[in-house]
Amino acid sequence: MHRNHQKEKLFKPWCGLCGSTEKRLTKTECCQNWICDDAHTYQVFSYANNSCYRNHDCYTLCAAHYHEGHTGRWQDCQQCRDSFDVPYYTYCGTNKYNFDVLNNPEKYTISCTHCDFRSHSIEDFPYQTSKGYYCGKKKCQHAFARQ
Ligand SMILES: [Zn+2]
Ligand SMILES: [Zn+2]
Numbered sequence: 001m002h003r004n005h006q007k008e009k010l011f012k013p014w015c016g017l018c019g020s021t022e023k024r025l026t027k028t029e030c031c032q033n034w035i036c037d038d039a040h041t042y043q044v045f046s047y048a049n050n051s052c053y054r055n056h057d058c059y060t061l062c063a064a065h066y067h068e069g070h071t072g073r074w075q076d077c078q079q080c081r082d083s084f085d086v087p088y089y090t091y092c093g094t095n096k097y098n099f100d101v102l103n104n105p106e107k108y109t110i111s112c113t114h115c116d117f118r119s120h121s122i123e124d125f126p127y128q129t130s131k132g133y134y135c136g137k138k139k140c141q142h143a144f145a146r147q
């Protein structure tokens with residue numbers, strides 16, 4: 001005799017970025033994924049990068065694409081490509097704030113404007129200006145401040 005083992009599936013959504021089921025969740029406007037509904041907490045505890053919602057909204061192509069009113073998939077969007085330089089475009093398309101990432105991100109190397117430091121990660125450069133990128137070294141930070 002077979003029993004029916006099918007249990008009622010309780011769907012409990014979790015944040016697609018940090019995996020939390022504890023926080024209040026909402027859906028992103030741009031891609032309809034579950035995400036921590038924590039944008040409002042950002043102001044109160046103003047240390048950086050603590051809001052899943054804000055991170056997705058500010059640092060991804062997905063959100064930029066949506067806010068700019070582009071059409072189609074952001075991964076295929078030429079307008080997005082034209083809007084950012086390669087390092088920033090790649091960063092926004094591959095960082096951990098994305099639910100989906102670019103399939104074949106372009107390889108890039110960034111050189112510090114002020115010293116010979118090079119890196120494949122935009123996150124090694126705290127300052128990005130129209131003149132170029134500045135690395136985290138003291139002397140380069142000072143050079144940035146002086147310009
Ligand atoms: Zn989260
Ligand atoms: Zn999105």
Ligand SMILES: [Zn+2]
Nearest residue numbers: 065070077080
């Ligand atoms: Zn776009």
Ligand SMILES: [Zn+2]
Nearest residue numbers: 112115135140
């Ligand atoms: Zn430097």
